[in-house]
Amino acid sequence: MSPVLETRQLCKKFGALTVAENIDFRLEAGERRALIGPNGAGKTTFVNMLTGRIVPSSGRIFLGGDDVTEQAQAARVKRGLGRTFQINTLFRDLTVLDNVALGIAERRGVAGRLWRPASAYDEVRAESEVLLAALDLAVDAGSRVLDLPYGKQRLVEIAIALGLKPRVLLLDEPAAGVPSVESGRILQALDSLPGDIAILIIEHDMDVVFRFAHRITVMVQGEVLVEGTPDEIAGDRRVHQVYLGESRRD
Amino acid sequence: MSRRGSYGVGARIGWLEWLPWVAALAVFIALPQYLPLGARILVYILFALSLDLILGYAGIITLGHSAFFGLGAYVAGILGAKLGITDPLLQMAAAAAAAALLGVVTGTVILRTKGLTLLMLTLAITTILLEVANKATGLTGGADGLSGIVVAPIFGQFRFDMFGKTAYLYCLLALFAGWWVTRRIVYSPFGTSLVGIRENAVRMHAVGAPVYFRLVAVYTISATMAGCAGALLTQTNQFVGLNVLSFEFAGELLVMLVLGGVGRIYGAFAGPLVYMIAQDQLAKQFPEYWYFGIGLLLVAVVMFARGGLLGILDLAVSRMRRASP
DSSP, X not given: OOOSEEEEEEEEEETTEEEEEEEEEEEOTTOEEEEEOSTTSSHHHHHHHHHTSSOOSEEEEEETTEEOTTOOHHHHHHTTEEEOOSSOOOOTTSBHHHHHHHHHHHHHXXXXXXXXXXXXXXXXXXXXXXXXXXXXXXXXTTSXXXXXXXXXHHHHHHHHHHHTXXXXXXXXXXXXXXXXXXXXXXXXXXXXXXXXXEEEEEOSOHHHHHHHOSEEEEEETTEEXXXXXXXXXXXXXXXXXXXXXXXXXX | OOXXXXXXXXXXXXXXXXXXXXXXXXXXXXXGGGHHHHHHHHHHHHHHHHHHIIIIISOOOOSXXXXXXXXXXXXHHHHHHTSOOOXXXXXXXXXXXXXXXXXXXXXXXXXXXXXXXXXXXXHHHHHHHXXXXXXXXXXXXXXXXXXXXXXOOBTTTBOOOTTSHHHHHXXXXXXHHHHHHHHHHHHSHHHHHHHHHHHOHHHHHHTTOOHHHHHHHHHHHHHHHHHHHHHHHHHHHSOBOGGGGSHHXXXXXXXXXXXXXXXXXXXXXXXXXXXXXXXXXXXHHOTTTHHHHHHHHHHHHHHHOTTHHHHHHHHHHHHHXXXXX
């Protein structure tokens, strides 16, 4: 079976600086994969290349078996690639409902329509409300995003991405900066994500990584160092040296 | 309040939104001596509305919107003065088409950029057009302006009279059409996505929106409206001067919109109205220093009411609501 997402020899150079080098990566349907590595390892650059935000210097990207390397972000999203951002990238002055509805309307192909008012698209609103209810955000639907606590804003990030009904979801540090009292809700949301979505999560919180991922890929200085199950990674000496330090995880 | 599309809130026209139209009709009946000034204000409102669509909703910053207004004005004028096409609706349609073409061609190029680069490119376009109009004296009259423009009666029935009655009603109808179209756009999914682009273009890309094409589309629509406003000015004045293509004119429009309130639809009504009445009255009282008064007004708005005059109104209404039990 072909992977839903694959990269072959993916490279990115900014002048003399190489931030990603010959990355071969495969993500299977329904897989839960974590991408970890120290700061500056090239994780976010890798995600940005996958989504089309950054053009790779060389190498190919395949989505559902099709080469999408030359395709724009919008085309990749329509092929089922969704993402969240490391730093909240929301429509801060809009309501929570509109934040989610904007993406849903794009997916449904109605966002470019000019004549009927947006509020007349009941199906978009209804789908948005169902999604928000699933993430315990229904009560905040009419609130502006900038008035929400940070933890809920992270959930809105996830909600927008889920509204696109992705086949592949890239989660860039979904729990970053969230106080521990609120992070439980995010972990709960991650656990309840539909099983058929392949998920790649970038995360520094090892509790989240080892709880969530079926497999883990470790990146160091723009290269894949090692890939394996959580137990294999936890026991890998190279990972301890470059990332976790010498103390073993029990 | 700022007006924009939403998937959660309806788009029904509120009673307050009829107020400008009632007031405009009241002016027609009660203040006939002000109809020429009134017609000019209506033209500027339409022009400001076109700017609000791109600046207030899509976040496209421009200092060259006069390019479309000026092109529309000259196209209507040249047709009426040089080519013998005197039907006002035909002149208006030609002006709209020319402005739309300029909008789509220039928009396709400049909307790949943003920030200061975009600002400079918009300025460059209007400057180029200004220089072309200045040199093409045979067609445009150059620095002397284009006169001798013939405008036939509307539908062969309604002649443009010396008291400005026909012109006023003609401008009012054109503005009503422009407002209706703008309102529909603003409240549509397209308009809502424009606000999304203004708020966060990165996220709009990430949800699969064709950001660039949407911007080009709204830029073209806005250019078309500005072209219509230009044609209206030509038809009501029966004269076109080079100033319609100037940077100062584009800047003045921006000032009017900021004064009224950006991204609110009705800020484009309040701004030109207050600006031009203030200009009219101050110029009568202080012919040499009237710009000083306009400057003071703008400084006050920028310092104390970032949302423009309608922002002040918003603030007052929300305080009254909070104060009432």
